[in-house]
Every structure is written in structure tokens, then in C-alpha cells.
Amino acid sequence: xxxxxxxxxEPFIAMDLxxxxxxxxxEAAVTVSCDExxxxxxxxxxxxxxxxVNLGHGETCEPIAVELRKRRIPFLLHTGDLDRAGEALxxxxxxxxxxxxxxxxxxxxxxxxxxxxxxx
Amino acid sequence: MQRGDGGGARDTFDQAxxxxxxxxxxxxxFEGSSGLLFEQAMAQTRMAVCLSDPRQEDDxxxxxxxxxxxxxxxxxxxxxxxxxxxxxGPKTNQAQVAKLREAIRTEDVLVVELLNYRKxxxxxxxxxxxxxxxxxxxxxxxxxxxxxxxxxxxxxxAEEKHAKAMAREVSHRLKNVFAVIGGIVNITGRAMDSRxxxxxxxxxxxxxxxxxxxxxxxxxFGTIEVGQAIRSVLSPYDPEGDRFIFEGNGARTxxxxxxxxxxxxxxxxxxxxxxxALSAExxxxxxxxxxxxxxxxRQALIIxxxxxxxxxxxxxxxxxxxxxxxxxxxxxxxxxTLDRNWEGDGLRARISLPLKA
Numbered sequence: 001x002x003x004x005x006x007x008x009x010e011p012f013i014a015m016d017l018x019x020x021x022x023x024x025x026x027e028a029a030v031t032v033s034c035d036e037x038x039x040x041x042x043x044x045x046x047x048x049x050x051x052x053v054n055l056g057h058g059e060t061c062e063p064i065a066v067e068l069r070k071r072r073i074p075f076l077l078h079t080g081d082l083d084r085a086g087e088a089l090x091x092x093x094x095x096x097x098x099x100x101x102x103x104x105x106x107x108x109x110x111x112x113x114x115x116x117x118x119x120x
Numbered sequence: 121m122q123r124g125d126g127g128g129a130r131d132t133f134d135q136a137x138x139x140x141x142x143x144x145x146x147x148x149x150f151e152g153s154s155g156l157l158f159e160q161a162m163a164q165t166r167m168a169v170c171l172s173d174p175r176q177e178d179d180x181x182x183x184x185x186x187x188x189x190x191x192x193x194x195x196x197x198x199x200x201x202x203x204x205x206x207x208x209g210p211k212t213n214q215a216q217v218a219k220l221r222e223a224i225r226t227e228d229v230l231v232v233e234l235l236n237y238r239k240x241x242x243x244x245x246x247x248x249x250x251x252x253x254x255x256x257x258x259x260x261x262x263x264x265x266x267x268x269x270x271x272x273x274x275x276x277x278a279e280e281k282h283a284k285a286m287a288r289e290v291s292h293r294l295k296n297v298f299a300v301i302g303g304i305v306n307i308t309g310r311a312m313d314s315r316x317x318x319x320x321x322x323x324x325x326x327x328x329x330x331x332x333x334x335x336x337x338x339x340x341f342g343t344i345e346v347g348q349a350i351r352s353v354l355s356p357y358d359p360e361g362d363r364f365i366f367e368g369n370g371a372r373t374x375x376x377x378x379x380x381x382x383x384x385x386x387x388x389x390x391x392x393x394x395x396x397a398l399s400a401e402x403x404x405x406x407x408x409x410x411x412x413x414x415x416x417x418r419q420a421l422i423i424x425x426x427x428x429x430x431x432x433x434x435x436x437x438x439x440x441x442x443x444x445x446x447x448x449x450x451x452x453x454x455x456x457t458l459d460r461n462w463e464g465d466g467l468r469a470r471i472s473l474p475l476k477a
Binding site: 015080099100101 | 304310322
């Protein structure tokens with residue numbers, strides 16, 4: 001896994017994840033909204049993604065999750081409130097990492113997911 | 121024999137008869153002793169009752185009792201002859217009304233909760249019980265309706281719902297706060313080239329966060345349930361859910377005890393992951409808790425920790441580790457203790473925390 005997309009509106013969490021991915025040898029594009037995430041998807045190849053569910057002002061990561069699913073790119077939902085993740089997101093059956101989770105654990109989980117994705 | 125309030129019901133019957141709208145006690149076997157009992161029961165019950173006649177145009181009410189008047193604010197003479205929809209208003213749930221109509225159409229028994237309006241325009245939640253009454257020939261004669269004011273139940277439900285929503289919101293925000301703290305600690309650790317230190321800090325901080333998290337929902341009680349906090353603290357050490365065996369009742373403790381308890385359990389679990397039962401395939405830890413009198417005669421919360429299936433212990437470890445030192449010291453501030461016994465098949469530990477009287 002070389003290139004990762006992070007969708008996260010909390011700066012400290014975003015930075016921590018980005019550094020953790022860099023430690024693991026992956027480059028991470030950090031985006032704070034679905035619009036930015038779509039732009040990132042358009043301009044580079046993405047191997048996997050970590051999506052914060054609630055992006056503030058009622059925005060969720062659902063549109064990006066739909067797009068990633070369409071492109072068969074593996075992703076994790078990273079959220080503090082599963083109940084508010086919404087019905088649509090629950091239907092994705094994407095792996096969920098409950099906040100707070102260690103950033104290294106999040107990285108390891110996504111790599112694991114990528115592994116099963118590639119062999120599947 | 122005293123008739124008491126029964127007179128009210130008699131008035132109603134008389135009135136109904138006088139208005140000629142078809143309610144006739146004689147014809148409907150409301151005469152004789154059963155008629156008298158019916159009248160008295162109707163007059164005395166606090167449950168609002170009305171009868172309507174579906175054979176008449178628009179199913180008008182032909183009888184109502186005192187409690188109905190009291191509940192709705194309408195007098196009998198304002199009620200008799202009208203379809204009971206006059207109790208509905210702008211905020212009455214039309215889906216519930218549709219159910220009502222359907223039940224009347226199919227002659228079904230139904231209980232619905234409706235927002236109804238009194239004569240003075242004020243509202244009340246009405247648990248309406250509706251059912252058909254047949255005569256001896258099996259012909260539909262009346263619809264029976266009993267109204268019960270359940271406004272207080274609705275209020276309590278709404279308050280409970282609100283409190284739960286608030287607790288969930290607080291819990292969500294707290295999780296986010298702890299996630300942000302985790303980020304800050306990791307970033308700082310990286311920047312200062314002290315990842316091992318920052319990891320340790322983070323593990324402890326996050327254990328604390330987990331220990332407090334289940335307390336939020338219950339903050340109103342003033343105390344927290346020990347079992348929930350224990351499960352929550354230990355959950356990350358047992359992803360498959362088959363390593364810990366929990367045993368305890370609904371014992372509660374003060375929120376203040378949570379930090380020392382949470383951190384101590386975290387240290388025990390970390391130790392078990394490195395050297396104890398969690399480091400070996402199939403090793404398990406029994407965690408139990410209860411209240412008892414401690415050695416000073418105070419009520420205390422006792423948490424017992426029993427590891428089995430780990431590597432055999434041949435001697436008591438000489439170095440106890442800074443984690444346990446911190447835990448013991450923290451417990452001491454709450455006048456609690458941590459006892460550890462390294463037995464052959466695994467560590468036995470006991471956390472004892474006095475409860476404030």
C-alpha cells in the first residue's frame with residue numbers, strides 16, 4: 001500500500017494518522033470534506049482510505065464511501081459514535097474502528113484489509 | 121341504599137333517552153340489579169368512558185360518564201350526539217386516527233395513544249381503548265371507548281429520551297476528546313523521538329477514558345456500575361472476547377474511584393499480555409467484584425483478578441515495574457490497596473477500594 005486517503009476534520013487526529021501512515025511507508029492525502037476527498041481521488045491513485053464518519057455541519061463521509069465501494073478501494077470507518085453513523089453507512093458493512101483507537105492500530109487494520117482485498 | 125354519585129349516570133341515561141338518540145337501558149339489559157351496578161360503576165370509576173352508536177349517522181356518542189366530563193371539560197349535553205372526533209385537534213397524529221377509523225370499520229379492539237384537546241383548548245395524551253359491543257343476536261350495538269390520561273407518562277418518556285440523547289452526545293464528545301488527546305500525545309512523542317514514552321502515556325490515558333466512558337450514561341445516579349467500567353477498560357486486551365471471565369453483581373462505586381481502578385486494571389492487563397495469561401494461547405483471567413468490609417471495618421469494593429493458563433511462575437518477580445508502582449500509589453490516595461500473589465499457575469491480585477459512607 002503506497003497511497004492512502006484520510007478524510008478527517010479533526011486536525012490532531014488527521015496529523016497523527018498521516019504520520020503513522022508515513023511511519024509505515026505509505027503516503028497519506030489528508031482531506032477535510034467530501035469535496036476535497038473527491039478531488040484527491042481524481043488526481044491520484046488511492047490504495048485504501050480511513051474515513052471519519054461525521055464531518056461537521058451534518059456532512060458525513062457517505063458519498064466518498066459510495067465512490068470507494070464502486071472503485072473497489074478498501075476503507076475503514078473511523079468514528080466515535082456508531083449509532084450516528086447512519087443507516088446507509090451501516091449497510092456498507094465496512095470495518096469500523098471505534099474512536100479513540102491508536103493510530104498504529106488503524107494503520108495496521110487498513111493494511112490487513114488491503115491484504116485480504118488483494119487476495120480475494 | 122345510598123346512590124351516591126350514581127345519580128350522575130342516571131341523569132346521563134335519562135338525558136340520552138330524552139334526546140331520543142337511541143340509548144335505552146331497558147332495551148340493552150341495563151335494567152334491574154345489573155343496570156344499577158353498571159350505573160354506579162360508571163359513575164364512580166376514574167376512567168373516562170363513552171359509548172357511541174354506530175347504527176346512527178356518523179356514529180354519535182350516546183353515553184358518557186362523569187370521569188369523561190372531568191377529563192375533557194365538556195358537559196354531557198355538549199357531548200351526546202356528537203362524533204368523538206371533536207376531541208382531536210391540529211397536533212393529533214393522523215396515522216393514529218386512521219388506525220382508529222380502521223378499527224371501527226372492522227369492528228376490532230384497539231388501544232391507541234392520541235393527543236386530544238379539552239374544551240379549553242389544552243391538550244392531554246389519551247390512551248384510548250376502543251371495542252365493539254354486540255347484543256344477544258350478535259348485532260353491533262355500540263362502540264365502547266375508555267379514555268385514560270397518560271400525559272405524565274408521555275412527559276416522563278420525553279424527559280428520559282432527552283436525558284439519554286444528552287448522555288450519548290456527551291459520551292460521543294468525550295470519545296472525540298480522548299481521540300484528540302491520543303493524537304497530540306503521539307505527535308509529540310514522534311517529534312521528541314520518544315515513541316515508547318508517548319505510547320505508554322497514551323495507553324494509560326486511553327484506559328482512563330474507557331473507564332470513565334460508561335459512567336456518563338449514569339451520571340445522574342451519582343455512582344457508577346463497577347462491572348461496566350471493568351469490561352470497558354479491559355475490552356482492548358481481549359479482541360476475541362474469550363480471555364476474560366467476568367463475575368460480579370451490579371455493585372456501584374463513586375466516580376472518583378474510577379481513575380485508580382481503571383489504571384490498575386490496565387496495568388494488570390498489560391502485565392498479563394507481556395508475561396501472564398494473555399501472553400499464552402488459551403490463557404484466561406477471571407475478574408470478579410463485590411462489596412465487603414475491609415480490614416478497617418469500612419465498606420470496600422473488592423476486585424479479584426485470577427490468571428490461569430499462562431506461563432508457569434517459578435518465582436516472584438523481583439522488579440514489579442513502574443506501572444504497578446503508579447497504580448499502588450494512586451490506589452493509596454483513595455486509601456485503597458493492591459495485593460499481588462504470584463502463584464504457580466498465574467498471578468492473583470486483589471484491588472480493594474474503600475467506599476465513602
